[in-house]
Amino acid sequence: MAAVILSFSTLQGLRICTQKLSWSKRGVRLASGAVGRIEKVLIANRGEIACRVMRTAKKMGVRSVAVYSDADRHSMHVAMADEAYHIGPPPSQQSYLCMEKVLQVAKQSGSHAVHPGYGFLSENTEFAEACKQEGIIFIGPPSSAIRDMGIKSTSKHIMSAAGVPIIGGYHGEDQSNERLQAEAAQIGYPVMIKAVRGGGGKGMRIALTEADFLEQLESARREARKSFNDDVMLVEKFVEDPRHVEVQVFGDMHGNAVYLFERDCSVQRRHQKIIEEAPGPDISPEVRRKLGEAAVRAAKAVDYVGAGTVEFIMDAQHNFYFMEMNTRLQVEHPVSEMITGTDLVEWQLRVAAGERLPLLQDDIILKGHSFEARIYAEDPNNDFLPGAGPLLHLSTPPADQHTRIETGVREGDEVSAHYDPMIAKLVVWGEDRSAALKKLRYCLQQYNIVGLNTNIDFLLSLSGHPQFEAGNVSTSFIPQHYADLFPAARAPSGETVCQAALALVLQERRDTQQFTQVSSDPFSPFGSSSGWRSNIHFNRNISLQLGDKKADVVVVYNKDGSYTMRIGEEAYHVTGQVETEGGASFLHCSVNGVKSRPKLVILDDTVHLFSKEGSAQVSVPVPKYLAGVSGSGAQGGAVAPMTGTIEKVLVKAGDKVAVGDPLVVMIAMKMEHTIRAPKAGVIKRVFFSEGSQANRHAPLVELEEEEGEGQEQEEGSSSQ
Incomplete structure (x- = not known):
C-alpha cells in the first residue's frame, strides 16, 4: 500500500496557526495561495524529497512540476505532480544532473522557481547562476554562498574570520601525494581526508596510519571526481569518538537570520547518517545557545538566504568545531520541524519570493523531542551493502499526529540500482526523549517490507541499545558496540x-x-x-x-x-x-x-x-534437482554484489593475490565499492574492463588457488 505522509501533529498545527497570526501582527503579507510570483515550482529531484516539496506546494496552492528519468517513469513523485517531464536515461549524469535539461523543462513548463531538494544540483553554483540568468528563482542561497561554503578550504578561512571555532588541518593548493602525506604526518594520525567539494560522506576517508594513507587518498579522489567532478582534497586531524552536531539556520533577503536549534546525527555508517534526533541529548541550554549563535554568525558571514545547516564536530567536553555548511535543505530537516512546529519548505518558498522570515529568534520555541530513522535497502550484516529490487510487500505504521513517513515509493515499486537506496524516513515526536524513542521503536516494529534486505531490524537493535537509550552517542557508536548490534546469528526458535x-x-x-x-x-x-x-x-x-x-x-x-x-x-x-x-x-x-x-x-x-x-x-526448500547452479566464475573468484559500473580494474591475468587484496572498484548506488580477493591465488581471468557495466552476481574475476595455499576463504566482498 502507498505510504502516507502526515505533515504535523494537531498540536503543532495549532502552533503554526498562532505563528501565522503573529506574522500578520508584524505586517508581513500572508498569501493563502501562491507566494509572491511563485505560482508554479519545478522540483529538480526525485523520490521522497520531491514528494515532500510537492506536499507543501499543494498546501500553499503552488502547482508542482516533476522531472523523471526512464527508471522513474512510474514513480510516486511523478504521480503526485501536477505536470511531469521526461529528461533522459537512468544514469543521473544524463538526467537529474543535466542542468540544461532541467532548465529547458523549467522554461517549457512556465515554472517561476526551481526547488533542487538535496543532492543532485542542490549545491551547484553554476546551476544557481543559470537559473538567475534565465529569470527563474532558485530556491536556495545566493550562488556566492554555495561557492564559498562548498569549498571546504575557503569555508574554513571565512569561518575563522567570523569567530566560528574551526579544527586545524591542511587546506593548501599543493595537491601532490608527497605534500598531502607530509602534512598528514605533521598533523598526526589518524587523519581525515576530505574532498573540498564533498558532502553526504562522499570523497571522505580516514587514514589510521601512514601505511594506508595513499590508498585512502586515491579512493577518496576517485569518489570525489565521480560525485563532484573535483578531486581537490584537504587533510585535517581526525577527532576520535566525536559527536556530529548540526544546527538548522535560516536567512532572508532582509538581513535576518535565525537558528532552529541543533540535531545530533552522530550514529552513522560509511560516514553517512542513519538516525538523527533533535535536540541533541545532554546538551545544556548554554551550549545550545552558543551553537546556535555560532551557526548564525556562519550564515551571516556569507549573506545566507534560505535553509542551511552548519555542521560541527563536538568532543567529550562539548567543545565544538566547524566542519562544513550544507547550503540546502537537509535530509533530516523534519526533526527540526517537529520540535519547532514549522514547515521549512514553506519558509523556503516564502523567503525565495522575497518575504521576511516568518519567525524571529525569540518566537522560535523548542518543544519535545524528535527522532528520524532512515530506512534503507541494504544488508547491515554484509557491511551495510546497499541493494535494489522490488517492494513485494510494504506496510507502514499509521501516520498520526506525532508520526511522519517521508517516502517516494509504494508497494510494488522498485528500489533502483541507479540512485540512493533510501526507502523512507520514519519521523516521530514525543514530549521528551524517552517518549520519542519509545514511539520510534513501536513504529519500527510496524514497518514491514518483503522483497529486499532492509536495515529495519538493525534500527530496532540500535534504538534499543542501553547506551543509545542513555544518549551516549558518537560517530564511533556502531563499531564500538558492534558485538551487541551484530550478535552471532541464531536459528529461529x-x-x-x-x-x-x-x-x-x-x-x-x-x-x-x-x-x-x-x-x-x-x-x-x-x-x-x-x-x-x-x-x-x-x-x-x-x-x-x-x-x-x-x-x-x-x-x-x-x-x-x-x-x-x-x-x-x-x-x-x-x-x-x-x-x-x-x-x-x-x-x-x-x-x-x-x-x-x-x-x-x-x-x-x-x-x-x-x-x-x-x-x-x-x-520451503527448493528440491536439489530444481535448484540453479552457480557459474564457475562465482565459485572460483569474485562476483558483483550489485549492478554497477567498473570504475577501476586493479589486477590482470597472471597476478598473484592474497586474501583481501583489492581486485576491482565498482560504482553502484552512488557509492564506491572495493571488491577484494575472497582467497589467495593467481588471477586466471578478468571479465570486465574499466567503464563497463556489470550486473548483480556477475563473475568479475576468476581465481585459481595455487598449489600448497591455505584453506579457501568464504566468498565475499567489502566496501570502503
Missing part, C-alpha cells in the same frame, strides 16, 4: 518454526477449501486439509529452510482442530488462525499455551513473520 508451519498448514486449508468450492468432485482427496488426505493419515512431514539450515517438522492433526508439532525431540501443542485487520494478515496462535499475534506475509512458499522482537523468514 522452536516457537517461530511452529508459527511458520502453522501458517503453511492454514494456507493449505484455505487453498483446498477454495478448490472444493470450484471442483466438480467434492469428495476428491485433494479437497481435504484435515490430515486425512491421501497418504497423510493424521500426520505429515514439512521441511523448512531456516537461513542456511533446515528443520523437519512432524505435524499431527488432532481431532479438536489443534496440532501437535515435533521438531527433533521437542513437542509443541499449537492452535491458531489467520485473521485480517486493516488489509493486513495476522497469525493469532498459541504455542504451548503462549499466545502471540505476529503479522504474516506469505509469498512464494516463504513465510515472513513480523513481531516486536523483529522479523523471521522461513521457506
Whole structure:
C-alpha cells in the first residue's frame, strides 16, 4: 500500500496557526495561495524529497512540476505532480544532473522557481547562476554562498574570520601525494581526508596510519571526481569518538537570520547518517545557545538566504568545531520541524519570493523531542551493502499526529540500482526523549517490507541499545558496540518454526477449501486439509529452510482442530488462525499455551513473520534437482554484489593475490565499492574492463588457488 505522509501533529498545527497570526501582527503579507510570483515550482529531484516539496506546494496552492528519468517513469513523485517531464536515461549524469535539461523543462513548463531538494544540483553554483540568468528563482542561497561554503578550504578561512571555532588541518593548493602525506604526518594520525567539494560522506576517508594513507587518498579522489567532478582534497586531524552536531539556520533577503536549534546525527555508517534526533541529548541550554549563535554568525558571514545547516564536530567536553555548511535543505530537516512546529519548505518558498522570515529568534520555541530513522535497502550484516529490487510487500505504521513517513515509493515499486537506496524516513515526536524513542521503536516494529534486505531490524537493535537509550552517542557508536548490534546469528526458535508451519498448514486449508468450492468432485482427496488426505493419515512431514539450515517438522492433526508439532525431540501443542485487520494478515496462535499475534506475509512458499522482537523468514526448500547452479566464475573468484559500473580494474591475468587484496572498484548506488580477493591465488581471468557495466552476481574475476595455499576463504566482498 502507498505510504502516507502526515505533515504535523494537531498540536503543532495549532502552533503554526498562532505563528501565522503573529506574522500578520508584524505586517508581513500572508498569501493563502501562491507566494509572491511563485505560482508554479519545478522540483529538480526525485523520490521522497520531491514528494515532500510537492506536499507543501499543494498546501500553499503552488502547482508542482516533476522531472523523471526512464527508471522513474512510474514513480510516486511523478504521480503526485501536477505536470511531469521526461529528461533522459537512468544514469543521473544524463538526467537529474543535466542542468540544461532541467532548465529547458523549467522554461517549457512556465515554472517561476526551481526547488533542487538535496543532492543532485542542490549545491551547484553554476546551476544557481543559470537559473538567475534565465529569470527563474532558485530556491536556495545566493550562488556566492554555495561557492564559498562548498569549498571546504575557503569555508574554513571565512569561518575563522567570523569567530566560528574551526579544527586545524591542511587546506593548501599543493595537491601532490608527497605534500598531502607530509602534512598528514605533521598533523598526526589518524587523519581525515576530505574532498573540498564533498558532502553526504562522499570523497571522505580516514587514514589510521601512514601505511594506508595513499590508498585512502586515491579512493577518496576517485569518489570525489565521480560525485563532484573535483578531486581537490584537504587533510585535517581526525577527532576520535566525536559527536556530529548540526544546527538548522535560516536567512532572508532582509538581513535576518535565525537558528532552529541543533540535531545530533552522530550514529552513522560509511560516514553517512542513519538516525538523527533533535535536540541533541545532554546538551545544556548554554551550549545550545552558543551553537546556535555560532551557526548564525556562519550564515551571516556569507549573506545566507534560505535553509542551511552548519555542521560541527563536538568532543567529550562539548567543545565544538566547524566542519562544513550544507547550503540546502537537509535530509533530516523534519526533526527540526517537529520540535519547532514549522514547515521549512514553506519558509523556503516564502523567503525565495522575497518575504521576511516568518519567525524571529525569540518566537522560535523548542518543544519535545524528535527522532528520524532512515530506512534503507541494504544488508547491515554484509557491511551495510546497499541493494535494489522490488517492494513485494510494504506496510507502514499509521501516520498520526506525532508520526511522519517521508517516502517516494509504494508497494510494488522498485528500489533502483541507479540512485540512493533510501526507502523512507520514519519521523516521530514525543514530549521528551524517552517518549520519542519509545514511539520510534513501536513504529519500527510496524514497518514491514518483503522483497529486499532492509536495515529495519538493525534500527530496532540500535534504538534499543542501553547506551543509545542513555544518549551516549558518537560517530564511533556502531563499531564500538558492534558485538551487541551484530550478535552471532541464531536459528529461529522452536516457537517461530511452529508459527511458520502453522501458517503453511492454514494456507493449505484455505487453498483446498477454495478448490472444493470450484471442483466438480467434492469428495476428491485433494479437497481435504484435515490430515486425512491421501497418504497423510493424521500426520505429515514439512521441511523448512531456516537461513542456511533446515528443520523437519512432524505435524499431527488432532481431532479438536489443534496440532501437535515435533521438531527433533521437542513437542509443541499449537492452535491458531489467520485473521485480517486493516488489509493486513495476522497469525493469532498459541504455542504451548503462549499466545502471540505476529503479522504474516506469505509469498512464494516463504513465510515472513513480523513481531516486536523483529522479523523471521522461513521457506520451503527448493528440491536439489530444481535448484540453479552457480557459474564457475562465482565459485572460483569474485562476483558483483550489485549492478554497477567498473570504475577501476586493479589486477590482470597472471597476478598473484592474497586474501583481501583489492581486485576491482565498482560504482553502484552512488557509492564506491572495493571488491577484494575472497582467497589467495593467481588471477586466471578478468571479465570486465574499466567503464563497463556489470550486473548483480556477475563473475568479475576468476581465481585459481595455487598449489600448497591455505584453506579457501568464504566468498565475499567489502566496501570502503
